[in-house]
Amino acid sequence: MATKKYTVTLPEELAEEIRGEVGPGAFSAYVTRAIERQREHDRLGELVGRLEGEFGRVTDAELEAAEAERREIERWFDEQRASEEPQRRDAA
Helix, strand or coil, rough: CCCCCCCCCCCHHHHHHHHHCCCCCHHHHHHHHHHHHHHHHHHHHHHHHHHHHHCCCCHHHHHHHHHHHHHHHHHHHHHHHHHHHHHHHHHC
């Protein structure tokens, strides 16, 4: 992807905090990733709006069910990692 230099105004304290964490050479990459994530967030918001317009708002019960499913999937992955850990230690 081609790049182009732009001038943006940021709060000095925030910019210096980020620069201190990532280093001066990685500052632009950090800002680029932040903007990409924001664009993804904006697009997801647009999709949710369209879907809610077509199918109605998500109910609290649906949100609770989705959260329960997410927790179950997370628990499954945690169990998988835990069962693989002894195998990795034995192989080392």
